[in-house]
Amino acid sequence: MRTLNMAQALRDAHDVALEDPRVVILGEDIGRAGGVFRVTDGLQQRHGSDRVIDTPVSESGIVGTAYGMAIAGLRPIVEIQFLGFVYPAYDQIVSHVARIRNRSQHRFTAPMVIRLPYGAGIGAAEHHSESTEAIFTHIAGLKVVVASTPENAKGLLLAALEDPDPVIFLEPIRLYRSTTGDVAEGHYITPIGESVTIQRGDDVTLIAYGAMIRETLQAANLLESVGVSAEVIDLQTLVPLDSELILKSVKRTGRAVLVHEAPRTGGVGAEIAAQIQAQALYSLLAPIERVTGWDLVVPLRKAEHHYIPSVERITAAARRTLES
Amino acid sequence: MLAEPTRILDADGSPVSEVEHELDTVRYLYRSMVTARIFDRKASALQRQGRLATYAPFEGQEASQIGTAASLKEEDWLVASYRDAAAMNLHGYPWELLLAGRMGDERGGHTPEGINVLPPSITVGGHMIHAAGIAWAQKIKKNNAIAVTIFGDGATSEGDFHEAMNFAGVFELPMIFVCQNNGWAISTPRERQTASETIAQKAHAYGFTGVLVDGNDVLAVDQVIRHSIDRARQGKGPTLVEALTYRIRGHTTADDHSRYREKTHIESWRRNDPLNRVQKFLKAHDAWSAQWQSEIEQSASSQIEHAVTRAENLAPFDVGEIFSGSFAELTPTLLEQRQEAEGYDS
Numbered sequence: 108m109r110t111l112n113m114a115q116a117l118r119d120a121h122d123v124a125l126e127d128p129r130v131v132i133l134g135e136d137i138g139r140a141g142g143v144f145r146v147t148d149g150l151q152q153r154h155g156s157d158r159v160i161d162t163p164v165s166e167s168g169i170v171g172t173a174y175g176m177a178i179a180g181l182r183p184i185v186e187i188q189f190l191g192f193v194y195p196a197y198d199q200i201v202s203h204v205a206r207i208r209n210r211s212q213h214r215f216t217a218p219m220v221i222r223l224p225y226g227a228g229i230g231a232a233e234h235h236s237e238s239t240e241a242i243f244t245h246i247a248g249l250k251v252v253v254a255s256t257p258e259n260a261k262g263l264l265l266a267a268l269e270d271p272d273p274v275i276f277l278e279p280i281r282l283y284r285s286t287t288g289d290v291a292e293g294h295y296i297t298p299i300g301e302s303v304t305i306q307r308g309d310d311v312t313l314i315a316y317g318a319m320i321r322e323t324l325q326a327a328n329l330l331e332s333v334g335v336s337a338e339v340i341d342l343q344t345l346v347p348l349d350s351e352l353i354l355k356s357v358k359r360t361g362r363a364v365l366v367h368e369a370p371r372t373g374g375v376g377a378e379i380a381a382q383i384q385a386q387a388l389y390s391l392l393a394p395i396e397r398v399t400g401w402d403l404v405v406p407l408r409k410a411e412h413h414y415i416p417s418v419e420r421i422t423a424a425a426r427r428t429l430e431s
Numbered sequence: 432m433l434a435e436p437t438r439i440l441d442a443d444g445s446p447v448s449e450v451e452h453e454l455d456t457v458r459y460l461y462r463s464m465v466t467a468r469i470f471d472r473k474a475s476a477l478q479r480q481g482r483l484a485t486y487a488p489f490e491g492q493e494a495s496q497i498g499t500a501a502s503l504k505e506e507d508w509l510v511a512s513y514r515d516a517a518a519m520n521l522h523g524y525p526w527e528l529l530l531a532g533r534m535g536d537e538r539g540g541h542t543p544e545g546i547n548v549l550p551p552s553i554t555v556g557g558h559m560i561h562a563a564g565i566a567w568a569q570k571i572k573k574n575n576a577i578a579v580t581i582f583g584d585g586a587t588s589e590g591d592f593h594e595a596m597n598f599a600g601v602f603e604l605p606m607i608f609v610c611q612n613n614g615w616a617i618s619t620p621r622e623r624q625t626a627s628e629t630i631a632q633k634a635h636a637y638g639f640t641g642v643l644v645d646g647n648d649v650l651a652v653d654q655v656i657r658h659s660i661d662r663a664r665q666g667k668g669p670t671l672v673e674a675l676t677y678r679i680r681g682h683t684t685a686d687d688h689s690r691y692r693e694k695t696h697i698e699s700w701r702r703n704d705p706l707n708r709v710q711k712f713l714k715a716h717d718a719w720s721a722q723w724q725s726e727i728e729q730s731a732s733s734q735i736e737h738a739v740t741r742a743e744n745l746a747p748f749d750v751g752e753i754f755s756g757s758f759a760e761l762t763p764t765l766l767e768q769r770q771e772a773e774g775y776d777s
């Protein structure tokens with residue numbers, strides 16, 4: 108065990124992953140510079156420039172060649188510098204990476220990991236603060252996971268690499284250095300498709316993922332101080348959803364608050380709400396609440412605090428469920 | 432063998448080919464570069480003081496940018512990216528808006544009426560094709576205006592570069608592609624972007640002319656651009672100009688460039704400084720004095736200080752205002768969300 112921040116834990120995960128000779132890492136500035144968030148720092152020196160590859164500025168090229176490599180038996184990990192820069196590769200992801208298993212009826216597959224730093228909160232320039240994960244959760248053939256701690260970042264990355272299908276891997280930018288935790292050495296996985304209850308409670312279930320875990324836990328603490336016992340679930344995986352864990356909790360508490368930084372319309376919260384109403388309607392004691400980013404382009408530095416769901420908003424939503 | 436770039440002044444300011452420029456024009460170009468450098472240094476300083484978010488400095492590239500924008504007419508269009516503040520400003524985009532955008536204020540993107548400059552592109556590569564569309568519109572509308580797009584060597588690796596070049600060639604669009612080849616895309620050297628010897632030569636494959644120019648020689652850049660403008664206005668189609676230059680500072684203020692390049696290399700490019708050579712040329716023609724230098728520096732500084740004050744004094748966005756940019760008319764859903772947001776804004 109060592110205490111690492113999330114960027115260091117991810118670096119460690121890549122280091123472990125590279126022990127598998129099939130693994131290659133591709134991205135812009137990931138080699139000599141060690142990546143814009145230093146997640147691959149030192150890995151090129153250790154593992155060589157044909158395993159940790161600096162590419163031209165070409166997201167479609169990176170994902171497209173990684174797809175070819177995956178088909179040909181390698182296990183590529185792709186780093187896109189920011190989620191907001193993945194769009195040139197979206198056609199490759201949607202039309203090819205996500206579909207080849209079905210198109211070829213299992214003859215060809217594209218097991219690969221596409222890492223996307225996402226989210227606001229560091230006052231970055233335009234396009235650097237997006238949470239558009241729903242454009243991936245909507246696509247058949249993609250698994251989508253979101254790290255929230257150093258420990259699960261490493262475990263999820265190693266699990267994603269073992270997965271037989273392509274995985275979109277989201278890393279909350281504002282947690283890279285601001286969260287630290289104990290991380291086991293060597294190889295371990297955090298299973299894909301499993302969510303975790305990170306705080307037990309009886310009155311209301313708060314469901315969140317990624318960077319919003321922090322605000323959600325703070326809200327749970329505030330609620331506790333006014334006598335409300337909140338359960339907190341960290342989804343960890345958005346596709347496939349751990350519906351069983353979610354439903355079990357909501358059936359017990361009778362109240363659900365769904366929290367994400369992404370815009371509300373068509374967000375992950377909408378899918379969870381639909382599943383809850385279909386399978387736990389009669390356990391509900393209050394309407395399901397969603398606390399999300401607004402349906403807007405994320406504002407720039409001066410106004411981004413107006414956008415990211417606040418502890419106050421989460422707390423208020425939880426209290427509304429208790430009032431009805 | 433690398434083709435020789437077009438050059439008028441060498442690094443010491445001695446003409447290596449005929450100087451067509453009037454001395455007054457040279458002084459204007461020089462003064463514009465001095466102003467740009469003062470802006471660039473000021474913006475970097477503001478970033479260090481926490482008054483500006485990440486900033487992408489263009490020091491060393493003043494000649495490429497000033498030379499690109501100097502001969503444009505008001506009706507011409509400029510579509511550039513995050514490092515191109517010097518060119519954008521010369522074509523009318525106010526310093527204060529360039530600062531405001533970098534301070535994290537959306538109002539920095541609001542180009543004043545009548546100025547044909549798009550807000551700087553932050554994503555790499557996507558904007559070149561927009562200049563093609565704008566140029567195409569001029570052609571369809573039978574306007575005489577042209578479009579210029581500026582981008583880096585890294586941007587030529589994006590697929591959209593191909594699409595922009597291809598449309599420009601097929602439809603013989605009145606436009607100029609200006610690649611500021613500053614040697615680097617963050618940590619990635621130019622050799623890792625393309626196996627082509629030059630970027631200029633790529634134009635050939637798209638059926639139009641590519642020109643290599645010394646990007647630190649403002650007279651050469653201006654001359655090459657003027658020829659390209661003439662061709663575009665005469666309906667002779669697009670030109671790709673590759674300006675060979677060098678990024679003296681880090682990629683942005685957040686970049687530690689000592690990780691991937693040698694100090695000695697930077698020093699050797701400093702000796703190629705685009706301002707120095709013009710100053711020497713002007714001196715040799717008795718068209719420069721220390722007093723004039725301090726006058727133009729002072730006037731640039733006060734202009735830029737003024738811009739800083741105005742950018743910093745923009746009133747903060749309240750929560751309702753973040754909704755105002757979304758649609759011509761807010762949708763019912765957004766109206767509801769705005770109301771909800773305002774309820775928390777205590």
Ligand SMILES: Cc1ncc(C[n+]2csc(CCOP(=O)(O)OP(=O)(O)O)c2C)c(N)n1
Nearest residue numbers: 192514553554555583584585586615616617
């Ligand atoms: C689509 C996209 N991919 C990646 C980035 C991150 N990024 C910003 S600048 C840059 C390098 C661009 O280099 P170049 O085009 O040579 O221009 P320079 O920065 O040298 O002026 C990269 C990779 C981005 N902004 N947009």
